[in-house]
Amino acid sequence: MNLQGVPAIITGGASGLGEGAARVLAAAGAKVTLLDLQIEKAEQLAAELGGIAIKCDVSNAESAEQAFAQSLAAHGPCGIAISCAGIGTAGRILGRDGPMDLSLFSKTINVNLVGTFNILRLAADQMQQREPNADGERGIIINTASIAAFEGQIGQAAYSASKGGVVGMTLPAARELARFGIRVNTIAPGLFKTPMMEAMSQEVQDALAAGLPFPSRLGHPEEFGKLALHMVENPIMNGETVRLDSAVRLQPK
Template sequence: MDMKEVPAVVTGGASGLGEGAARVLAAAGCRVAILDLQQERGEAVAREIGGIFVKCDVTSAESAEAAFAAAREAHGPCGISVSCAGVAPAGRIVGKEGPMPLEDFARVIQINLVGTFNVLRLAAADMAERAANGDGERGVIVNAASIAAYEGQIGQSAYAASKGGVVSLTLPAARELARQGVRVNTIAPGLFMTPMMASFSDEVQQSLAATLPFPQRLGKPNEFGMLVEQIVRNPLLNGETIRLDCALRMAPR
């Protein structure tokens, strides 16, 4: 897809991997709308990249519909959608205080999986209204999963289940939306320098980086954004989940 002037929506774009994707897409010529709950940070990033910010709760149909309407009014129907909004809490199925509260598990599924689908359905509806290019392509959807979808560690049952759902969603969504000329792909990142990672001490960061085969360092958000751009540009990438993890395979703990 030619990315110049294409309206792009990035959820979770105020920080971390979403911010990395928003910056790369803006640099490639896209008109970027950042959807996030972090208003102050999101507005600052939007100003820096020449985009717009819309406050959005991806777990709410009404909030997401209103956010897409605002982005559409500003830039036109969404042509590129990147879903990075998510949470990564740790919690054992049975901990010192008993079984995990069911609402804790449900909250992670609601944000990471249901939120991703909420955005996907709205982006696909927008894309179906766009004019097709020479390949018949109208839009590209990129979702964020995690390598925890494949090797979830102890304490990651909710997170791994939510990201496994995103991986499983990818192929059927790509098959269904092919008729509309919409491609769907997913990125499964490994260890990246996100705000959560930055909250850890240098010692912890270095110990985590030492587990990576090569390169032996944490990923940078713009490198996630680079893969988003490559997925958008390559018309044959469809229905795929791509690991971006320095060849890491996580141990049980």
């Protein structure tokens, strides 16, 4: 797909992986809409990139529907959707104070998995309205999972389940939406320099980076964006989940 002038919606677009994707896509000519709860940060970045920012809770149907309607009015039907909004939670199934609070598990699933599906369904609905290109393509949806979907560590049962669900729906979604000319892919990132990571001490960050085979450093959000850009531009990449992790395989803890 040629990105020039194509409306792109990026959730979690105010920072981290979403910001990296937004910067790369905007530089390639896409018209970006940043959806985020951190609306002030999103507005600052949108102004820099020549896009727009809309406050959105991806886990809430009405909030996402309103955000997509606003983006449609401003830029036209979405041609690219990248879901980066999510939460990182940690908690043992059996902790010192008893079993995990079920609300923590439910919230993680609701934001990371249900929220991703919420964006997927709304993006697909707009994409089917677009004129197809020579390949018959109308749009592409890129989800964000995690290597924790494959090697979840102790304390990551909720997070791994949510990201495993994102991986699991990628192929059936791609198969179903194929008749509309809509592709669906997922990126499973490893350890990246995101606000969540930067909240840790430099000592902890250095220790984590040292465990990466090569390169032995944290990934940069723009490198996530570059893979997203390749997925957009490569017309036969469809139904795939791609690890982006410096060849690391997580240990139990």
